[in-house]
Amino acid sequence: DAGVIQSPRHEVTEMGQEVTLRCKPISGHNSLFWYRQTMMRGLELLIYFNNNVPIDDSGMPEDRFSAKMPNASFSTLKIQPSEPRDSAVYFCASSLETQAPGDTQYFGPGTRLTVL
Amino acid sequence: AQSVAQPEDQVNVAEGNPLTVKCTYSVSGNPYLFWYVQYPNRGLQFLLKYITGDNLVKGSYGFEAEFNKSQTSFHLKKPSALVSDSALYFCAVRERDSSYKLIFGSGTRLLVRP
Numbered sequence A: 001d002a003g004v005i006q007s008p009r010h011e012v013t014e015m016g017q018e019v020t021l022r023c024k025p026i027s028g029h030n031s032l033f034w035y036r037q038t039m040m041r042g043l044e045l046l047i048y049f050n051n052n053v054p055i056d057d058s059g060m061p062e063d064r065f066s067a068k069m070p071n072a073s074f075s076t077l078k079i080q081p082s083e084p085r086d087s088a089v090y091f092c093a094s095s096l097e098t099q100a101p102g103d104t105q106y107f108g109p110g111t112r113l114t115v116l
Numbered sequence B: 001a002q003s004v005a006q007p008e009d010q011v012n013v014a015e016g017n018p019l020t021v022k023c024t025y026s027v028s029g030n031p032y033l034f035w036y037v038q039y040p041n042r043g044l045q046f047l048l049k050y051i052t053g054d055n056l057v058k059g060s061y062g063f064e065a066e067f068n069k070s071q072t073s074f075h076l077k078k079p080s081a082l083v084s085d086s087a088l089y090f091c092a093v094r095e096r097d098s099s100y101k102l103i104f105g106s107g108t109r110l111l112v113r114p
Helices: none
Strands: A003-005 A010-013 A019-024 A031-038 A040-052 A055-056 A065-071 A074-079 A087-095 A111-115 B004-005 B008-012 B019-020 B024-026 B032-038 B042-052 B054-057 B064-068 B072-079 B087-094 B108-113
Touching: A003 A087, A010 A019, A019 A111, A031 A074, A040 A065, A040 A074, A055 A065, B004 B087, B008 B019, B019 B108, B024 B072, B032 B064, B032 B072, B042 B054, B042 B064, B054 B072, B054 B108, B072 B087
Parallel strands: A010 A111, B008 B108
Antiparallel strands: A003 A019, A019 A074, A031 A040, A031 A087, A040 A055, A065 A074, A087 A111, B004 B024, B019 B072, B032 B042, B032 B087, B054 B064, B064 B072, B087 B108
């Protein structure tokens, strides 16, 4: 049973370049989350999709960041143009949101992004 | 405002000894509570959660956590630590009227020495 899959695992790019991070959620899950992890700010929720629709993007830091979920099995997080302060580990997580309480989010291995 | 506090940046224990990783929260009502573990260069792995009922919750790898409503705490415990338990542990809470938003603590690094 495959978990959440993210690619690439590591990305090194230069300031100003476009970066695209990819995520495949667990099959059957209807909710998808993008998080960013830094030493200074810890884990922050960037955006939340439910049934492929963005529900909460209040955590997206600025217009340079965009996320899409064209279908239930794929999502992208794009940064254009990238800046050194975007360097972080980006996690994708998915869950099966039901009427039952306390749905659990399952995390992917993360993408470590370094912007030079 | 909602918040989660993990007061210890690092916890050091000897292998075989009991361990406790502390978590307190400030959330309205009775939240859902979670513990995750992160190994180096890995994503967060779900350990256990409290929804309702018995205040003592058992999870993966022999871990358990005790929900204390009066102290608004959800401390993670294990009776006998293993060197392989060394990792970064995160406590998270979610309000009952929120379908998705997890608030994470800052994390506690557990170091189990042989």
